[in-house]
Amino acid sequence: MTALFAAESVTKHFGGLTAVNKVTFTLDDGIASIIGPNGAGKTTLFNVFTGLYRPDEGSVSFRGQPLVGLRPDEITALGICRTFQNIRLFANMTAAENVLVGMHARIRLGLYDVLTRGPRFTAAEHGLWQRAAALLERVGLRGKANDVARNLPYGEQRRLELARALASEPSLLLLDEPTAGMTQAEAVTLMALLRRLVGELQLAIVLIEHNMRVVMEVSDRVTVLDHGEKIAEGPPRDVQADARVIEAYLGRRASSAPRAGA
Amino acid sequence: MSRMLAAVAGVALTSGAVALFPRSILVFLLFQGSLLYAYVAPIPGRLRAALIGVSLLVLMPVIGTYNGYYMEVATQVGIFVALALGLNIVVGLAGLLDLGYVAFFAVGAYSWAIFGSPHGNVLFGGGFPLPAWWFYPFLVVGLVVAAGTGILLGLPVLRLRGDYLAIVTLGFGEVIRVLANNLDKPINVTNGPRGITPISRPPLPLEVSYSIGFYFLVLLIVVVVILVNRRLEDSHIGRAWEAMREDQLAAQVMGVPLVRAKLLAFACGASFAGVMGVVFSAKQVFINPESFTFLESIGVLAMVILGGMGSIPGAIVGATVVTVLNLQVLKGLSLWLNELKNAGVTILGYNLAGLPTQLEPAKYERMIFGLILVLMMIFRPQGIFPARRRQRELGDR
Numbered sequence: 001m002t003a004l005f006a007a008e009s010v011t012k013h014f015g016g017l018t019a020v021n022k023v024t025f026t027l028d029d030g031i032a033s034i035i036g037p038n039g040a041g042k043t044t045l046f047n048v049f050t051g052l053y054r055p056d057e058g059s060v061s062f063r064g065q066p067l068v069g070l071r072p073d074e075i076t077a078l079g080i081c082r083t084f085q086n087i088r089l090f091a092n093m094t095a096a097e098n099v100l101v102g103m104h105a106r107i108r109l110g111l112y113d114v115l116t117r118g119p120r121f122t123a124a125e126h127g128l129w130q131r132a133a134a135l136l137e138r139v140g141l142r143g144k145a146n147d148v149a150r151n152l153p154y155g156e157q158r159r160l161e162l163a164r165a166l167a168s169e170p171s172l173l174l175l176d177e178p179t180a181g182m183t184q185a186e187a188v189t190l191m192a193l194l195r196r197l198v199g200e201l202q203l204a205i206v207l208i209e210h211n212m213r214v215v216m217e218v219s220d221r222v223t224v225l226d227h228g229e230k231i232a233e234g235p236p237r238d239v240q241a242d243a244r245v246i247e248a249y250l251g252r253r254a255s256s257a258p259r260a261g262a
Numbered sequence: 263m264s265r266m267l268a269a270v271a272g273v274a275l276t277s278g279a280v281a282l283f284p285r286s287i288l289v290f291l292l293f294q295g296s297l298l299y300a301y302v303a304p305i306p307g308r309l310r311a312a313l314i315g316v317s318l319l320v321l322m323p324v325i326g327t328y329n330g331y332y333m334e335v336a337t338q339v340g341i342f343v344a345l346a347l348g349l350n351i352v353v354g355l356a357g358l359l360d361l362g363y364v365a366f367f368a369v370g371a372y373s374w375a376i377f378g379s380p381h382g383n384v385l386f387g388g389g390f391p392l393p394a395w396w397f398y399p400f401l402v403v404g405l406v407v408a409a410g411t412g413i414l415l416g417l418p419v420l421r422l423r424g425d426y427l428a429i430v431t432l433g434f435g436e437v438i439r440v441l442a443n444n445l446d447k448p449i450n451v452t453n454g455p456r457g458i459t460p461i462s463r464p465p466l467p468l469e470v471s472y473s474i475g476f477y478f479l480v481l482l483i484v485v486v487v488i489l490v491n492r493r494l495e496d497s498h499i500g501r502a503w504e505a506m507r508e509d510q511l512a513a514q515v516m517g518v519p520l521v522r523a524k525l526l527a528f529a530c531g532a533s534f535a536g537v538m539g540v541v542f543s544a545k546q547v548f549i550n551p552e553s554f555t556f557l558e559s560i561g562v563l564a565m566v567i568l569g570g571m572g573s574i575p576g577a578i579v580g581a582t583v584v585t586v587l588n589l590q591v592l593k594g595l596s597l598w599l600n601e602l603k604n605a606g607v608t609i610l611g612y613n614l615a616g617l618p619t620q621l622e623p624a625k626y627e628r629m630i631f632g633l634i635l636v637l638m639m640i641f642r643p644q645g646i647f648p649a650r651r652r653q654r655e656l657g658d659r
Contacts, residue, residue: 050515052511052515071514071519071520072511072514072515073514073515073516073517073518073519073520074519076515076516076517077517081515081516081517082515088511088512089508089509089512090504090505090508090509090512090513091508091509092504092508092651093501093504093505093651094651097501097504097651100498100501101501101502101504101505101513101516101518102516102517103498103517104498104501104502104505104516104517104518105516105517106517107498109497109498111499111526114493114494114497114498114499115490115493115494117493125497128498146651164516165516167516168516168517
């Protein structure tokens with residue numbers, strides 16, 4: 001059986017820098033976390049997964065279909081969506097409109113429908129707004145539908161980004177530091193929400209996270225990157241105890257020798 | 263309540279005043295101002311629709327019988343409203359700065375000019391001009407040709423944004439103008455700088471004077487353009503355009519196919535200009551490349567920015583204000599200053615008659631226009647009528 005999502009020895013260079021080096025990553029269900037120090041190549045990996053970067057080597061596939069060479073919007077249409085580390089909402093549009101844009105890949109209406117505005121269009125548009133309202137409610141933004149995204153507080157912007165990504169009905173959700181800037185309590189609430197989503201929507205989630213408490217609690221599996229290479233993978237507990245992981249985060253004892261690529 | 267009264271009384275009084283003083287630009291401006299007030303003021307939608315409807319369908323044509331020039335002004339306003347709405351899609355919604363927009367206007371204009379005038383004989387032998395009723399099918403031809411040109415421009419600039427896009431579109435606009443200027447040889451397509459004339463005017467089914475009938479034709483087209491614009495804006499297509507403007511990369515990751523969305527924006531924007539180009543060439547009877555200069559593109563852009571980017575009412579108001587400013591206010595002002603000069607009026611001990619010719623009031627037109635734009639951008643950068651987010655009651659629509 002093919003995995004839901006499989007990346008085989010993905011490599012990405014930027015000039016002389018190898019941002020991601022032969023990383024293999026597969027996921028079938030549940031929540032997997034990717035952790036690692038700053039500059040480890042986590043976001044680059046996400047960018048490769050979602051088609052923003054083309055890998056120099058390796059392959060990425062989703063339900064057995066190769067993704068390398070597809071455009072980001074095509075990948076979204078297949079069922080992979082993501083959020084961004086530095087929030088990238090459509091700042092001057094309302095929360096509801098942000099979510100509606102997320103549905104774009106699922107809308108089966110053409111220019112003709114838009115211009116004639118027949119019953120098919122009206123019904124479809126009505127359904128879209130209903131679904132947007134439901135999604136906003138789900139992430140706890142009820143009553144904020146008409147607020148312009150720019151005016152929402154930081155935590156709500158993060159949740160709106162999540163709702164927007166969910167709007168594309170993904171089977172795989174990639175979240176780039178979803179709890180950044182949140183308090184511990186907010187982060188815990190968000191993780192509970194993610195857990196629920198995994199159960200309710202048959203959703204697989206990949207998290208990039210720095211909040212270790214969150215990572216250890218919510219993940220089924222943790223992958224550790226350092227300098228673009230996968231240095232450990234496994235259940236949270238095992239990874240926590242891994243000597244190379246500890247070294248990557250805390251540095252080698254009594255060692256100041258610079259490493260290649262650092 | 264008082265606002266409703268004010269709106270009704272304003273329109274009624276000023277339209278009456280125009281009938282009394284058909285030569286006074288000031289009174290006509292007051293009439294336009296009262297229309298603007300009715301359009302903007304917080305009054306019930308039905309009253310607004312009724313006031314605007316009566317003004318445009320009844321009062322304006324009646325005023326036109328008192329002073330024919332006002333009909334010309336209204337027709338021009340209509341043409342520029344459609345142009346501004348088209349550019350508003352490209353610049354305001356999709357965020358693609360297009361400095362060569364007038365090229366599509368030119369393409370539309372030439373498509374009817376060539377086939378609707380004897381000039382067609384030079385190209386195709388005989389049988390031209392086509393019968394005047396062909397004007398109506400040519401509205402569609404102009405639309406299609408301009409939309410095609412829009413896609414043609416869109417394809418090479420897909421990867422460009424911001425300043426780079428602006429420069430390329432500017433160049434494109436110039437290319438079209440220069441082509442129009444030079445395509446009189448080896449095959450005489452455009453008749454070069456001499457232009458094409460006489461271009462057939464469409465037969466009108468109304469029993470009114472031709473300029474009033476033509477005004478109604480333009481009004482009808484503008485209403486259709488506004489309707490199309492609103493439907494596009496309030497749909498997934500419009501939302502995709504706006505998302506692209508806000509954050510192109512995020513839009514693509516959310517599933518917006520950038521290539522298609524951009525080409526559609528260029529094609530839609532261009533198609534309005536194409537239709538109005540056909541109308542323009544029929545109205546003018548004569549066109550030459552001089553009508554499609556870079557300055558025209560900038561003028562339309564100024565309308566969009568002045569009105570408020572991405573806002574349909576903004577584009578309408580912006581186009582009206584700039585056109586009236588150009589045709590009436592600035593012209594009127596320079597005429598008045600000239601009269602003062604000729605009469606030898608003395609201001610602050612200085613006799614205006616002694617003014618050197620370099621400082622002739624007629625030459626202030628552009629300067630004052632520029633000054634207004636500068637002041638506008640300083641004090642109200644979001645435009646007269648900035649885009650407002652649609653507020654929706656969710657769940658129980």
